[in-house]
Amino acid sequence: MYNSASSDYNIVKRSPFKRDPITELAKACEKYKITLCLYYSLGRDWQDPDVPTNWPVKAGRSNTWDYPNEDEKVFNRYFERKVKPQITELLSNYGPIGALWFDTPELISKTESQELKALVKKLQPSCLVNNRIGNGYGDFSISEQSLSPSSKKAWESCLTIGQNWGYNKHDSLWKSPEMLVRHLVEVVANGGNLLLNVGPKGDGAFPDWATGRLKAIGKWMDINHEAIYASHPWLAIKENRSEKTDNISIEESKNAIKDAVFDGTPKSLTPDVYYTAKDKAVYAFLRSWQKPDVGLKQINKSTLSVKNIELLGNNKKIKWTINNEGLNLDLPGDYNKGNQIPVYVLKITVN
Numbered sequence: 001m002y003n004s005a006s007s008d009y010n011i012v013k014r015s016p017f018k019r020d021p022i023t024e025l026a027k028a029c030e031k032y033k034i035t036l037c038l039y040y041s042l043g044r045d046w047q048d049p050d051v052p053t054n055w056p057v058k059a060g061r062s063n064t065w066d067y068p069n070e071d072e073k074v075f076n077r078y079f080e081r082k083v084k085p086q087i088t089e090l091l092s093n094y095g096p097i098g099a100l101w102f103d104t105p106e107l108i109s110k111t112e113s114q115e116l117k118a119l120v121k122k123l124q125p126s127c128l129v130n131n132r133i134g135n136g137y138g139d140f141s142i143s144e145q146s147l148s149p150s151s152k153k154a155w156e157s158c159l160t161i162g163q164n165w166g167y168n169k170h171d172s173l174w175k176s177p178e179m180l181v182r183h184l185v186e187v188v189a190n191g192g193n194l195l196l197n198v199g200p201k202g203d204g205a206f207p208d209w210a211t212g213r214l215k216a217i218g219k220w221m222d223i224n225h226e227a228i229y230a231s232h233p234w235l236a237i238k239e240n241r242s243e244k245t246d247n248i249s250i251e252e253s254k255n256a257i258k259d260a261v262f263d264g265t266p267k268s269l270t271p272d273v274y275y276t277a278k279d280k281a282v283y284a285f286l287r288s289w290q291k292p293d294v295g296l297k298q299i300n301k302s303t304l305s306v307k308n309i310e311l312l313g314n315n316k317k318i319k320w321t322i323n324n325e326g327l328n329l330d331l332p333g334d335y336n337k338g339n340q341i342p343v344y345v346l347k348i349t350v351n
Helices: 021-031 075-092 110-123 175-187 206-229
Strands: 038-041 098-102 139-146 155-162 193-197 270-280 283-289 293-298 306-311 320-322 328-331 343-350
Touching: 038 075, 038 206, 075 098, 155 175, 175 193, 175 206, 175 270, 175 283, 175 343, 206 270, 206 283, 206 343, 283 293, 306 320
Parallel strands: 038 098, 139 155, 155 193
Antiparallel strands: 270 283, 283 343, 293 328, 306 343, 320 328
């Protein structure tokens, strides 16, 4: 999908498009001050004769129609001939790259993962790589189609906005804006980053149903962004759950890479409360909230000295009481007016 000097099997030399979309993306990102990150399929390259695979069985994801002899394939030949030159091109020709999102490590060796990480850091020291560089050399971990933390440290949840990763005109299972915001809140409350996948159509445009959802999330973020950006997990992740952030369970073993259509994210719209924190504020997210009265057990006189409470996007004063059992308040009568996504954020300022 870029003009690679190390392989003529690319969009410029082998397609009617004849342009380098990464060049155009890099210019657009620079113009709008967006950090450009790139995806690289590491261990599944069907054009190259030297890419063996082992998922879910030997040769399970290999090009066996052009290169049927799996035992003749030597990953290191492909690694030296194509991977290293292309990573060098991507990190040398398009300006600053925030992250290289590697996928499908397959049979890459520990030595090769280490060498690849060193190459990335040499070319762009600030560029992050995910754990699919292989063999424990990632800067952050991935939970695919799951909201469960995959690491005690930096982690990311990658989700589809519809059913499929790529565009499919028959896809009819699209997550609602409410569900997408619920997912965002749960991921951030657990200390993660949300990577939301949208498969563009053949002409590069986003489907209308995807654009509509992204705009709805954007409107919600216009009001509530301070509770998301630069925030961190609070002492309690959610109501009725007392574990602290340093007790996050690692679920790598349950989070095997799945190629087929799969979505392990929650489907419930049950009202609940999640928390984040920043500076001298604790943010309570009232997800799918349907009533004005709010009772929070995790916030009480023994946990916080509350100074003020406000509802983001609403300038009306909130009356509240707090004791050893919890915090109680009533939302303004118009708390749900004009908000198409029923996820509301209380900003609780502490002394």
